[in-house]
Amino acid sequence: MALLQPGDQAPHFILPDQDGISVDLYSFIGKKVLIYFYPKAMTPGCTIQACKLRDNIDIFKKLNVEIIGISNDKPEKLLKFHEKEMLRFTLLSDEHYKVTKKFGAWGEKKFMGKIYNGIHRVSFIIDSTGIIEQVFTHFKPVDHDQIVLHYLKL
Numbered sequence: 001m002a003l004l005q006p007g008d009q010a011p012h013f014i015l016p017d018q019d020g021i022s023v024d025l026y027s028f029i030g031k032k033v034l035i036y037f038y039p040k041a042m043t044p045g046c047t048i049q050a051c052k053l054r055d056n057i058d059i060f061k062k063l064n065v066e067i068i069g070i071s072n073d074k075p076e077k078l079l080k081f082h083e084k085e086m087l088r089f090t091l092l093s094d095e096h097y098k099v100t101k102k103f104g105a106w107g108e109k110k111f112m113g114k115i116y117n118g119i120h121r122v123s124f125i126i127d128s129t130g131i132i133e134q135v136f137t138h139f140k141p142v143d144h145d146q147i148v149l150h151y152l153k154l
Helices: 044-055 057-062 075-084 098-103 144-153
Strands: 014-016 022-024 032-037 065-071 090-093 106-111 114-119 122-126 132-136
Touching (some): 032 044, 032 098, 044 057, 075 090, 122 144
Parallel strands (some): 065 090
Antiparallel strands (some): 032 122, 106 114
16 A cells, blocks of 8 residues: 555544553544554664654643654564553554554565665655644654654744
8 A cells, every 4th residue: 555645634532551541533533643563572773763752741841743653563562662662652563564554554574685664764744634634754763753743833
């Protein structure tokens, strides 16, 4: 499936969070949401990305933006990651890649000369009505937070 673009309706989903509690995207209607897809909890790049978002959570809150991270990790692993890194935002488990595929964040990747399918590091700003406002595909884990914040402050 192609990567969703600004103006597209965000696909509805319900996924378990790090505590195993079901989270419904519709519960965020009326709020702006940053949904970021990441390959694997507790890996170096994903940890840097999550911690940079954590470190700027107060700025995101002042801008009325909720943060949701999605990977295919099981809720138990997400809980360990959440607690270890003292994350103050929701992590969701998409074990079967259903939501990841709906957003177009799943596909062919290359690493060290090998080609395989996996989660692409991509983020979406969803507006208060559930429409995708912006898509971020060109960033590194270390600067993801600043790129998103720069966009939000415009």
